[in-house]
Amino acid sequence: MTTHPFPVIAPEPLSRVTYGTPKIALVSGGLGVYWGQFDGLLDTVRASASTIADRIEGIGATVTDFGVVSDPVDGAAAADRIRQADVDLIVLFVSTYMTSAQVLPIFKYGGAPVLLVCLQPGRSMDHANFGTGDWLGYAGSAGLPEMCVALERLGLPARSVSGYLDDERAWTKIGRYVRATGVVANLRRGRYGLLGHLYPGMFDIASNITSTYSTFGGHVEILELDDLRRLYDGVTDAETEAALTTVHRVFAVDEEADLENISFQARVSVALDRLIEEYDLDTLAYFHMGNSDDIYSRLATAFPIGATLLSTRGVPTVTEFELRAGIAMFITGQLGGGGTFTEGQALDFDRGHVELGHNDAADASITSDRPVLRNLEVFHGKSGGGASVEATVRPGPVTQFSIGELHDGRLRFIASEGTAVPGPAIRIGNTTTRVDFGCDPGDWTDAWAQSGSTHHWSMAVGHLAKDIEVLADLLGAEFRLVQP
Incomplete structure (x- = not known):
């Protein structure tokens, strides 16, 4: 119930019981062939993932970053590690386009509900100066429907939040999932x-x-x-x-x-x-x-x-x-x-x-x-x-x-x-x-x-x-x- 047993007569009777934080797995995905084609794209994905991890921890969770999944082999390995970590929620960062085969093992064997997070780096592309690699850093919306179909075909709920990294509207929604995950974990125990x-x-x-x-x-x-x-x-x-x-x-x-x-x-x-x-x-x-x-x-x-x-x-x-x-x-x-x-x-x-x-x-x-x-x-x-x-x-x-x-x-x-x-x-x-x-x-x-x-x-x-x-x-x- 409590992280530390409280005394029979609480020193401060209005002090509320506290609970542990939920355990959340963060995993990012992108089509592996892109990394060799476009210098800096993988670095952009990793930097965005780090920002997402920090924001989720700030809401009130323990986040483990399982890295970037680039192909189905990566996905199977990540699924094993996530399952062993016994997490309460899996957050998949849909950073750019990727195939559903890369993440199906995570969905099926990760052992926790999945939230798809599609947050591009900024509010809008710099259309006059962007090239293909820059655009791909904003292309999570290209892969998001495929991720949702994959979940549906596995008989799992498709949950997603789309926006940009500093989008407080999106973070309000993500925050609800993080807090609800903590409640679910405490209800289970x-x-x-x-x-x-x-x-x-x-x-x-x-x-x-x-x-x-x-x-x-x-x-x-x-x-x-x-x-x-x-x-x-x-x-x-x-x-x-x-x-x-x-x-x-x-x-x-x-x-x-x-x-x-x-x-x-x-x-x-x-x-x-x-x-x-x-x-x-x-x-x-x-x-x-x-x-x-x-x-x-x-x-x-x-x-x-x-x-x-x-x-x-x-x-x-x-x-x-x-x-x-x-x-x-x-x-x-x-x-x-x-x-x-x-x-x-x-x-x-x-x-x-x-x-x-x-x-x-x-x-x-x-x-x-x-x-x-x-x-x-x-x-x-x-x-x-x-x-x-x-x-x-x-x-x-x-x-x-x-x-x-x-x-x-x-x-x-x-x-x-x-x-x-x-x-x-x-x-x-x-x-x-x-x-x-x-x-x-x-x-x-x-x-x-x-x-x-x-x-x-x-x-x-x-x-x-x-x-x-x-x-x-x-x-x-x-x-x-x-x-x-």
């Missing part, structure tokens, strides 16, 4: 906890674990409340006091809050940290209805503080056994948008806003102010009561991201972009954010509900729909954009 049971009757969020594994990889760890109870029993008074110090740094405590319940939740938060650490979890989805005052029912109602602290640190911890919403938050967090657990709340037709939120926990890294701990006599639809988290996502661009499961087990990625805006909010210990989607609130609600989204999802800051679309492409998931 991810560990997702399920603690307790599904909220009774909430079938839209029920997840087929095999379908989840088929798309994301990773591992789903099935946990019992006994696992948490064992760790809770080991928490000392000193550790609880340290946790309370963290609570008062992160939260604003309402004057009517139940301090005894907050202390209890602080102790549970220490146990939750240990649960995450012991099972090396990247997300945790939990629920236990309970109907008595036994320790298990009390533990099940004491997650809001600990779940907020974990979510804020980049370990989504969500109620109602919502495995896929937790993974959606895990994804948006890695894309730089954080992620807070969300569902529909109400529609404000006077202001043209959709009000979104949920009870229990928040991601304090994306809230407008410190979350408030507000006491609730009862958690609606659940057992028990106590301190609950009230917060609002900060104003600005936001993205809703849901992972729906279709009738045949396939997953659908669903995204919608809008703007979080200020406005009145009810004070009931829930997260509440007003979003303007640029359309009638009823139209957005219908389109979102009919998209295949479950009634829970991740709300993240920033406009991330294009990043999510690229991620869906790399994972082989369906993508749907909801912008009525």
Whole structure:
């Protein structure tokens, strides 16, 4: 999960978990006969490849340059080396014309998705002074269709970005692939906890674990409340006091809050940290209805503080056994948008806003102010009561991201972009954010509900729909954009 284990009580509770960078293979191609015919052309290709490698590393990746493939023998040798390197993405620099035979082994045996990058040295040729060799340095577009056909005939997706070396439009697209590749790598290694049971009757969020594994990889760890109870029993008074110090740094405590319940939740938060650490979890989805005052029912109602602290640190911890919403938050967090657990709340037709939120926990890294701990006599639809988290996502661009499961087990990625805006909010210990989607609130609600989204999802800051679309492409998931 983390590059270095984090302590049970983080020194800086808002410091997020960090992950390793993806491994990317860069290989360049060109027709070998050109090198002897035109002095300097191979040097131009190598110089451009070096620039591309530096730019990709600057985005956040470890790049290995496998050199220039000049013929099919080079291609077969490069494919072997790339496969042994166990990379996450292959970037083929289509520098000039080349035959598909040169790179078919890389496509078929390289062992990673392929992105074709066709970046010429400059915006335009110097037509008055260029000769054939100079032109060939700009001729990647001559070979690009052949590369795409080769991928299609192998049954592989053809992905390409064309432009010039300093083309920021092109680099924005390449950056999406690099970041999405990192997310895919972390999903493949991810560990997702399920603690307790599904909220009774909430079938839209029920997840087929095999379908989840088929798309994301990773591992789903099935946990019992006994696992948490064992760790809770080991928490000392000193550790609880340290946790309370963290609570008062992160939260604003309402004057009517139940301090005894907050202390209890602080102790549970220490146990939750240990649960995450012991099972090396990247997300945790939990629920236990309970109907008595036994320790298990009390533990099940004491997650809001600990779940907020974990979510804020980049370990989504969500109620109602919502495995896929937790993974959606895990994804948006890695894309730089954080992620807070969300569902529909109400529609404000006077202001043209959709009000979104949920009870229990928040991601304090994306809230407008410190979350408030507000006491609730009862958690609606659940057992028990106590301190609950009230917060609002900060104003600005936001993205809703849901992972729906279709009738045949396939997953659908669903995204919608809008703007979080200020406005009145009810004070009931829930997260509440007003979003303007640029359309009638009823139209957005219908389109979102009919998209295949479950009634829970991740709300993240920033406009991330294009990043999510690229991620869906790399994972082989369906993508749907909801912008009525």
